[in-house]
Amino acid sequence: MVPDLPVRDVRVAAYRVPTASPESDGTLEWCATTVVVVHATAGGATGLGYTYADVATARLVHDTLREVVVGRDALAVGASFDAMVHAIRNLGRPGIASMAIAAVDNALWDLKARVLDLPLCTLLGCVRDSVPVYGSGGFTSYDEAALAAQLRGWVADGIRDVKMKVGRDAAADAARVHAARTAIGAAGLFVDANGGYARKQALALAERFASDGVTWFEEPVSSDDLAGLALLRDRAPPGMEVAAGEYGYDLGYFRAMLEAGAVDVLQADATRCAGITGFMRVAALCEAFHVPLSSHCAPALHVHACCAATPVRHLEYFFDHVRLEGMVFDGPPSPQDGLLAPDRSRPGLGLELRSADVRRFAA
Numbered sequence: 001m002v003p004d005l006p007v008r009d010v011r012v013a014a015y016r017v018p019t020a021s022p023e024s025d026g027t028l029e030w031c032a033t034t035v036v037v038v039h040a041t042a043g044g045a046t047g048l049g050y051t052y053a054d055v056a057t058a059r060l061v062h063d064t065l066r067e068v069v070v071g072r073d074a075l076a077v078g079a080s081f082d083a084m085v086h087a088i089r090n091l092g093r094p095g096i097a098s099m100a101i102a103a104v105d106n107a108l109w110d111l112k113a114r115v116l117d118l119p120l121c122t123l124l125g126c127v128r129d130s131v132p133v134y135g136s137g138g139f140t141s142y143d144e145a146a147l148a149a150q151l152r153g154w155v156a157d158g159i160r161d162v163k164m165k166v167g168r169d170a171a172a173d174a175a176r177v178h179a180a181r182t183a184i185g186a187a188g189l190f191v192d193a194n195g196g197y198a199r200k201q202a203l204a205l206a207e208r209f210a211s212d213g214v215t216w217f218e219e220p221v222s223s224d225d226l227a228g229l230a231l232l233r234d235r236a237p238p239g240m241e242v243a244a245g246e247y248g249y250d251l252g253y254f255r256a257m258l259e260a261g262a263v264d265v266l267q268a269d270a271t272r273c274a275g276i277t278g279f280m281r282v283a284a285l286c287e288a289f290h291v292p293l294s295s296h297c298a299p300a301l302h303v304h305a306c307c308a309a310t311p312v313r314h315l316e317y318f319f320d321h322v323r324l325e326g327m328v329f330d331g332p333p334s335p336q337d338g339l340l341a342p343d344r345s346r347p348g349l350g351l352e353l354r355s356a357d358v359r360r361f362a363a
């Protein structure tokens, strides 16, 4: 049966955008970020989706997923999602395959919302009008002056919580955290070690960080060490939450993390866990486990899903992606008084690719 509104085409391109300065966290260093942008068309409408991933992800969209989706009902996003998951069976679901599905799934949700002339959050079904954000950056590549300036800037803009990277130099981390606390006054202070510590080292540092009022300890140990995360969750000082989940690609990963009691707050990233479809399923899982959810990176994408997912606590307003999304897209919203709201005057995600501006970043 030929659908009334078939997906006509799926196009993909990748753009490698240099960072403002060299960036690093506890376990990785980078100087550019690659965004893979998908456009899906049906009728007279074009949907836009994206992921942050290797150029190989774009190749997989072009060579494999495109033909899976073209011709399918543009309004039946779930059917396209299932077909894409089926098509990559022998490639392995985590990693590149899930990020490729994510980019297409996000484009298909945007397309459907545009066909119906609705903001994506309205199509998904809002439970809130806006979502609290926390400022995220504080890279280990920053000196204390740069760290303090960035975190202080967010607080001055009305953002209530800020997050800094730790885990690269354990001997220096307590002093960096103390410098951050001095810079931001009474604002909420989060730290993210990106798995850079060993268990007992992380426990000792949790006590030090608690003395500076740190309330969020992200990936104190490797996210693969669920028992270690659970240990930290049980033994961290009162008032300090343990969070992880950004490397989750499928529901089984998130279920295992929740079943292990590894986190106080689960994180999920719609550019990795297979798009808006996957993110909303993770939200349902969080509800079943009574664990709050926080979105990871890609703020312009997540703002819609975060307004439609009950267990969401906050959205990560990640410096690198805020900057990139402002360069690559027209339409990303800015937080007001610490809250990010979708632009409901625009259909879908409300984003348009700045085609002329991004040509120089083509990867």
Ligand SMILES: [Mg+2]
Pocket: 192, 194, 218, 219, 246
């Ligand atoms: Mg993180």
